[in-house]
Amino acid sequence: MNHETEISAAAATESSAPSVRIFGVGNAGATLLGALDGTEFAGAQFAAINTDAAALAASSAPVKINLESKLLRGLGTGGDPDRGRALAEEQFSLLKSACEGANVVFILAGLGGGAGSGISPVLARAAREAGALVLAFVTLPFDCEGNRREAQAQTALEHLKRAADGVVCLPSQKIFKLIDDNTSLIETFRFTGGFLVEGVRGVWQLLTRPGLIQVHFSDLCTLLRDRHAENAFAFVEAAGPGRAREAVEKIIAHPLFDDGRALAESDAVLVSLLAGKDLTMSEVGRVMEQVKRQCGHAQIIMGAAVDAALKEKLCVTVIAARQNAAPSGAPSRSEPSAAHASAPMHRDVAAFRSGSRPRRLANKLIQTQLPLSIVSKGRFDKSEPTKHNGEDLDVPTFLRRGVPLN
């Protein structure tokens, strides 16, 4: 992803609306896809990707991509992300061709299982290689789903952040704060899904509605491209005379913003206002001022649009991008592509060229430790190590060669 493609992609979209493709990955992804209202998203192409043929058949998406392998016997991945990843890598070219021609690719998935966690990062990489801007909207599992799913989801999130331009992540556990004891399971899931759907809708509107202060596709690119950022996302509505103040309060109190902390930590914020014809400049000013105060140093991109259908409602969409801090885990060995390794360099170069935010990047250079397992050398523990071409021959051969014993 270099500047050239970015510019050409942006130039191509100046005349027309960007081509958007929305992928639902795994069972959760397909459900989320189903929740999107087709009429509202006219012009976007929907596709469902799954490893389970039966679940895929139930999906209403017009394009269905079934990643299957004889090895799985049509049973899906069985909750193993490695299987999902292997399948996706196997059919990488298929995924890439599915993303061909799109300017923006949305990936909807529930992380923690096999398909969503395994396929999404690979799909994101495929889409980026196909030249699209990749935004992933994912949910993390509830705490009660167990440590294993949680760990899988976190690993997948790390991979996804490295592969996609932006990730909007919704930890399901945070939803607990918003629901009461009587909320049924179905409603809870619908509620969780609703957040993500709102997010997709917000970005969609941003890209397609003609605005008074237009947010271009290129602005979105600037905000997200090559950042591999983790995004916090809020979509709030307010109505009535005090709607500007109400909207700001809602944004700050939004569960996904961690009581406004996400805004304070962000380094780029996109604010888009959408209201009826009576939107006043003072309202825009009030919202922007509050957001600015909250987020301090961040670069702010603002957009405003008028939609007569909204009447007296004010909708505010805020995307706060937080640069990926030093990767919490060292680069994992299973990471298949060298593209990721070079990504941070691009990022630095881009920052250097544009001359923006060098200060923030400077203190992000943290030396991490490789997760080397310490192998006890048994009786040779205290003797002089036998080094041969950098290999410690005292460590058992089968360990050094990675020969499995089973």
Added chain:
Amino acid sequence: MFDDNNIIAGLEIGTSKICVVVGEQNAEGGLNIIGLGQARSRGVRKGEIINPEQVEEDLRAAMFEAEQMANVEIRSVYLGVSGGHIRGFNNRGVHPVVSADREISTDDVDDVVKNAKAINLPAENTVIHAVRQHFFVDGQDGVTNPVGMLGARLEVDMHVIHGHANRLQNVIRLVRATSLEVDEIVFNGIASAIALLTGEQKELGALVIDIGGGTTEYVVYSDGVIRHSGVLAVGGDHVSNDLAYGLKVPLSRAEKLKLEHGNALIAEAAKGQTISITNELGLELKRVNVEHLQRIMSLRIEEIFQLIAADLEAVGLTDYLRSGVFLCGGGSRVPGIVTLAENTFQMNVAPGHASAISGLTTALDQPEFAAAIGLVKFGSLKNRKRGARPSLVSGIKGVFGKILSR
């Protein structure tokens, strides 16, 4: 009955055992092995002493046994040395012949040999052996004795084996502490080769691998001279350690399993077989998969061979080994090791037998004693060269003078 001068003793302080071989040389120079003593070695790791007191104790036990068996008193020994610090390399010395008639004299030969020995060693290293290979007279190859030939430029190739001076001195001091004298120190690899190889085999080219407890020595002969030598500080101990780690059993148990069920190849019969480990009361503690055991072992031994093969490949000697590979040392007792070595080196491999020496057949047949027998043979060759041995006092002076002057 015996004259002291005819008694030659070889002492090898190995990682797993200390062994003394006593030989008797008759007036014609023929050698007869008359005594053998051995003791379990406890104070040695990877061929180097880590606990002198224990070594001394074990050494006395082995000496006592050998003296009893041979019914002689041992006053001096040829001491075998080994360890990862020992290296061998070839060096060429050049000397211009300056006499008016261009005839090469013995002085010229001495000078060129001296030049070849003048090598750049690290300050703490000392030469153990400097073995003459071939002379070149004005570039003419393969001259074994240039005295009396005409030439302007005399060159000689030497194989120099050197090691860490202090570590070599440690062993010598320890042996001296038991009121034994050291006739000479000999690299174990050379001793083994002397014991195993006939003159014809040395001419044809042969590789001798001595797989000991803590180290593996290898020596290459070709055209009747030493071409290459080396030590890997890896041996049978490593196999036991790997097994202890891989099978999660104590080291002593691993050692026992190695002896009872070990194989350098994964035997068909071992597939899927398990052995139960019982405690002293006969209760089963755990079960061990024989296939795993043999795989761990096979990988380690194969690696040793691969490292040696790679080393020979690097110095370009692989094609000179026309009489093949000979194995000795305790490690060569592993079933299937000959086939494994054949697979790795792609040439004839034979378990070595100490040849051309008469005497105790029990001792001669054992591959473990090859180095010690070789030490005795080395001593007998020295004696034959030197004719009558010098008196004891001057002998000692000579030995230490030599060792120190190296």
